[in-house]
Amino acid sequence: MNTRATSDGSINADDHLLRRWPLPDPGDATDKDDRGRVLLIGGSIEMPGAIVLAALGAMRAGAGKLCLATARSIAAHVAHAVPEARVIALDETSGGGVITPSIDKLPICDVDAILIGPGMQDKQATQSITCSVLSASPSVATVLDALALESVKADNWQALIDKRMSAHQSAGSKSSASIVITPHAGEMASLLDIEKSAVEKDKQHAALSAAKRWTTVVVAKGATTHIANPTGEVWVHAGGNVGLATSGSGDVLAGIITGLCARGAPIEQATVWAVRLHALAGDKLQQRFGRIGYLAREIPDHIPPLMESFADPA
DSSP states (O other), rough: OOOOOOOTSSSEEHHHHTTTTTOOOOOOOOTTTOHHHEOOOEOOSSSSHHHHHHHHHHHHHOSEEEEEEEHHHHHHHHHOOOSSSSSEOOOOOOOSOOOOOGGGOGGGGGGEEEEEEEEEEHHHHHHHHHHHHHHHTSSSSSOGGGGGGGGSSSSTTHHHHHHHHHHHHHHHSSSSSSSOOOOOOHHHHHTTTSOOHHHHHHHHHHHHHHHHHSSSEEEOOOEEEEEEEEOOOOEEOOOOGGSSTTTHHHHHHHHHHHHHHHHOOHHHHHHHHHHHHHHHHHHHHHHHOOOOOOOGSSGGGGGHHHHHHHHOOO
């Protein structure tokens, strides 16, 4: 893979990079299982749309099969909104979170990528189900978003990471991590126990610190997005537009990352591609609607043609 490094050694996440780092080609003879199977865990009575947006992102990124696990009170509505999905209803806590089910009720061993977090409530309940799923799926690429990000502070986080890295290496993976976390500046500050201003002053340092501390790929979101992995590689994306700073946009991004992972892209590649595709979709919507006012639900429809545009290496 040819790259264009900046003066600080980071790599530009631009069109040049994507053309020289092609996504896995599913081929014309693959079925929906071969295209990639995704499990999304999220949603709540107050935020039912988040898991729907993430689901659209995953499917538009090319995943072939989709399962959604969400709060029982909204499961029927989610199933109606995403008829392509199998929907599993989970019992709820008094705080609006979901109760960790018997893990055998979730198709953890039958999927290629997992997303946890969009639209979830109840911090303790979210951490419980996140840690349970991470422990039960050590070789599955997993994206943590929104409230699930807090799980990196769990007492058993290092034990989970050690288990996953052992399984990851046994499977022959070349990626340096099996988990992606997707914090914006405020979330990053909370996770690192520092001021938000410190993150904004040196987001690259914050992303690298988090990646090494928790052995994850980190997407430090913002107008300029920094993607770091535990071995010290950093990709920088400068682009997109202010219109992407809208409710639900991050849910779509998390879904795109998960969908690309399910298709077989290494976790770093899936993340870099997703960030760039998400930004380019915003550019397309800006051309249509203007700088602000377009909706997160409109982002996913632009992903398939954008991926096609990079199929020709010329």
